[in-house]
Amino acid sequence: MTSIDLDNVSKVYDPNGEAIEAVSDLDISIQDGEFLVFVGPSGCGKTTTLRAIAGLESITDGSIVFGGEDVTDARPRERGVAMVFQDYALYPHMTVRENIGFGLRLSSGLSEQEIERRVEETTEMLGIEDLLDDQPGELSGGQQQRVALGRAIVRDPSVFLLDEPLSNLDAKLRTDMRKEILRLQQELEVTAIYVTHDQTEAMAMGDRVAIMNHGRLQQIGPPEAVYLDPANKFVAGFLGSPSMNFLEASVESTDGTTTLEADGEFRHELPAGSVASSATEYDRVVVGIRPEDLEIVETGGVPVEVTVVEAMGDENVVYVDLGSTELTARIDSTVRLSRGDRIRIDFDSDDLYLFDPDTEAALETKTAQLTAYREPRQADATNP
Amino acid sequence: MSLRDNRNVKSVKTSIRTTRNTVRDALPTVPGVPYLYILPFYVLFGLFLAFPVVYTLYLSFFEYQGPGSGTLLEIDLVVFEAGVPRISSLEFVGLHNYRRLFGDALFLQSVENTIIITLIQMPLMVIVSLAVALMLHAKFVRYSGYFRTAIALPVTANYVAYSAIFLVMFAENFGFINYMLASAGLPTIPWRTDGFWAKVSLALALDWRWMGYNMLILFAGLQGIDRRLYEAAEIDGASRWEKFRYVTLPQLRPILLFVIILSTIGALQLFAEPMIITDGGPANQTITVVMYMYEEAFSRFNLGYASAITYALVVFVTILAYVQLKLGGE
């Protein structure tokens, strides 16, 4: 068990003279036994970060500390890490037994019987003891995944690294494996760092979620916190499915009332309060509203035209045109809608998010709802 | 949020950890590993391939006088002393060796022989191997794999060993082939005593040795053709001939060209077969370029002139091989 400190970690690739900054100034403390998820769009530097922590990639700047010991220049085997790869990376010419035992045989100095015992114990834990003498090529994706997990945990690592381990599995298996991985992590009481581009997965699994974009950490915190109190427009838009709606609005403050206006058709008067007060300092703001916070109303609200209706079963995802802006709404499926319908939608002022139009920093979020939540599992979001 | 600002911040930090920059992108492993892995290869490569390529060219401007004596290059660093020995003593003759080529009747004869043998050998081989590949590729042929194996068997034959078989088979008086011709009521053929028939005997031997090999390559090419092209052609109502003409042939064209060039390169380097089967005879009618080079170099020890012959050959082969490599890349 180990805590991990990333101190101003940067990684610049310099393949042919043109520097690519894959990770910039990453500053994160991961606690002992924590399950941290890195999430972000493809190419944002998640894998690079994970490989740097594993010792597979040198870093250009900063340092990496495992439990108080600087391991920046240490090799993977000196760090006590285990890793699960997206394509599983099972040794194709070895049986499951040999695959799982390979690391122990190389560097543990354990007796052959002890290695055998541990391999068998591990496979029992994962329910793959019947596959011991199969070759990876004979296994299904889910089985390969389990072998890859087995290979990682058999060495009793202090840090468990997973790079998009579930992205090659079908949806059903994916949810099963999520639970399985969480169970293993808790049973083994190991610090886990998990990389995914899937925000649902990130929110479902992480004690904390670290959102990255363009090589930079955007925000880190418990899932509820980053969802309800995103630090900026990127985080707000990245988390949640379908994504948050954004529209740029001008702010008009007269006689103590503050009104947001966009695209001519959209007018929304803000009640006096925190939302209004954070808006008044700006001429223009970016307004964000989540699809689930939009509702259909008989009167009032904003008139829109339905363009697409996606049935999801219990609810429909409804796309509507508001002037030139497309909005997404999640509407209960008892309301029957079809293309071309003209409806009115409305929302609660408390559900609005506001962002600075230039820096995209959040001005107003749902912090009020957040404090109503139970205390996050980890004491505090960041404590360097 | 511009990148530029970050750069500045970063450069300050870099000064704290300057050591990192030197190993930037290398994995945190031993940085020299890849060089260590390619070193043995490159030492051998440099000494036995790169050096000879240059040295043969160099030699072609000289007259060989005998084995070298003394040192070509001496490095003396007090503690360390090394010398590059002179491996031959030479007299500079400029382009003389190359000029000599054009007036050398025997050399020109060897070029002509080589070309004629190629011209006899190649069309027959390409046509037969293509035909066989097509037949074996036909969907209704059963046991195609066994047929292929049987026809490919000669690829295993050692050049000199199979040449020896043909040496005996093409014997004029007791040879198997003349006997078969005679018993079929046909005239026997002067394989040994007639220049043209001697060339034909070489060409036939070569065809036997290489037909299966080329068939394998062409067969692989046929298998690589997308089945859907045939299906599309069938939907368009193409006849069998049209399918061959408009689908198979254009699709196979690069590989066919490839086979032709490969065989030409092989034929230009002909050595074992004429050495064993005809010994260059009769009257130098089957002496090939490489044979002539060998004799100039190692019977008469005209290493300079032999180098010029080699380079004349190399230029042709290299051009052809280059074209072939380009085709292979496609």
Add this chain to the structure above:
Amino acid sequence: MATASDSKSLPVRFALYITLLVIIAITFIPLYWMVVAATLPQEEFFTLPPRLLPGTHFLENLQALEARFPYLRSVWNSVFVATVYTVISLFLCALAGFAFAKYEFKYREPLFYFILATLVLPVQIMIIPMYLLMAQFGLLDTHIALILPFLANPVGIFLMRQSMLSIPDSLLDAARIDGASEFQIFYRIALPAMKPMLAALAVILFISQWNAFLYPLVILESEELFTIPLAIERLTGHQRIYFDQIMVAATIAIIPMIVLFLWLQEHFVRGFTNSM
């Protein structure tokens, strides 16, 4: 996918099978006749009409051959030289090919293309300098001189690099995490994962050395060091040619290779189609 044009009429099929059988006959006749000639007693060889069935005199003919020339020694030399060459060259090519495929290092591309450029050069270009070089090293008339110059095989490194490119990086990373040293990664992960390609390349390398004629002819002088091609050349060059003995020699050279071919066919075929 059965279409009208696939179901050939019987005569067409018949003609086709006949043609194939004729071609196979042409392929087999020289080999068959070689075996016949090698097994007949010397005096029956020249009878007209020639014998068409094999005899039983193979061992006698071999003894007569051995009395004149140490041919079995040549066979051993050929096997020895080709095997040693194949093993070492395979290792060097795989090691260098692995570096080119799976490591990033300075001048990687120019170094590789430099080798690639020599792919187009014919072997004759090395003969004369090699002779002088081997004379200088005192290696003329040795087996080392046959093996050494061809170890750095451009085709070999090219094929190895191409196939090693297909090894996922994650496989090597997984081994690093498992605590493997860089050499262990090569030896225990990359090499075994490349087995089919190694086998194909082994076939290419072995056959190239097995067939080598011109260069050994230049280098070797002592009969006891001769390889098969030189031995047979010597046998055919004598004043009086013993046809039966030559056929014995050819049989011993060719038949084991045919057996090997039938046994390792897929590797042979992959080797041929890859080395083009």
